[in-house]
Each structure stands twice: as C-alpha cells, then as structure tokens.
Amino acid sequence: MSTAASYFDDMYRDSRDPWSLASRWYEQRKYDLTVAALPEPRYRSAFEPACSVGELTARLAERCDALLACDRVGSAVASAARRTAHLPQVSVRQLTLPDQWPDGTFDLIVLSELLYYFDTHDLTRLLDRAVETLEPGGTLVTVHWNHPVEEHLRTGDDLALILSGIPELALLADHREDDFVLQVFCRAPADGSRPASPAAREGLV
Secondary structure: OOOOHHHHHHHHHHOOOOOOOOOOHHHHHHHHHHHHOOOOOOEOOEEEOOOOOOHHHHHHHOOEOOEEEEEOOHHHHHHHHHHOOOOOOEEEEEOOOOOOOOOOOEEEEEEEOOHHHOOHHHHHHHHHHHHHHEEEEEEEEEEEEOOOOOOOOOOHHHHHHHHOOOOOEEEEEEEEOOOEEEEEEEEOOOOOOOOOOHHHHOOOO
16 A cells, blocks of 8 residues: 555654755755756746655756645645745645646656655556656656665665656666665657757757
C-alpha cells in the first residue's frame, strides 16, 4: 500500500519543517543541482507536486513564468505559500496525488522526493498523469533519496529502473551519488526526434 496520509500529518504536527529542508546543506545543495540540471533557460508552465515548505519551489520559480506547487498537508501548503509570497508567478494548492491532478499541460514537471511513497498501482497512475500532461518536448525531473527507509517503498535506483521503461520519455541526464538519484527526461516530440542539447542550441556542437 502507498504510505498512509497519517504519516505525513504526524510529521508536520510536530514541526513546520520536519525534514529540515530549509536548514540542511545536503538539501540546499541538492536543490541547487536540481535547478542547474534543467536543460531549458526558461519554462512557460511548471508543476511541482509534494512541494513541502517551498524551498525548491522558490528556486524553480526563478526559471518559470508560472509555477504551480502543491502538497497534501495543509500546514506544508501554508509554509510554502509564505516562502513564495514574494513570487507572483507561484501558486500553491493543497492536492492529494494521484487522485487530484491539476488541469492543463506543463512544459516542466518536477517529482522530487515523492515517488517512493506510492505502491505500484498508485505509482503507475501518477506517472501516467505526469506523461499525459507533459507537453511534447517538455522536461520531467525526478530526484529521490537512495537509501532504504521504512516508509519508502523504493529507492532512487529502483525508481530509475521504472522510469527507464516509460517509452514516451527520453533520458537527458542521469546524476547519481551515494545519497540520491537525479534524472532529467524529455517527452519525445510528436515527430519522434530528440531535442537539441543546450550546447547544440548555442552552436557549440
């Protein structure tokens, strides 16, 4: 079964930032690497589920014209809204995935520290929705802790194997450390071509 909602409620009941996302160097560095890995300089419409307190949200917003962030826990949504209140392009909503998914399409979807909480059925549904709403040529970023945790059903390596089997996604970058796996995918354009790399777009290759 997917991780119970009560687990997240309990975590936020005792702390506004139960994973110390705003203070740990590990987290700050990982967020900076995540944003640096984005292959496009700018995105029109982005979606970040499981935004927690909004630390990654604030960084992503610098590269987005519009960014929708969400979390299932009300207090996390409130913290993320406070963290990004100075960023008019950011909206924060309370949504429970995969049952609640926003309307519209996105050219950037960021799934950070999220997928290992879902059982096979819910994970398949979530990834199907992500692929369906990711525009052709759009960017999908996944970042996940790579050590066993009681509440996690998979590790980052496990999830990388699953993601490699999605035919609509082309792997653009694969960054692996002892602690986490960061991957960048593109949804293949309608003509099946592979998007030009950042260097190719600037005439370097």
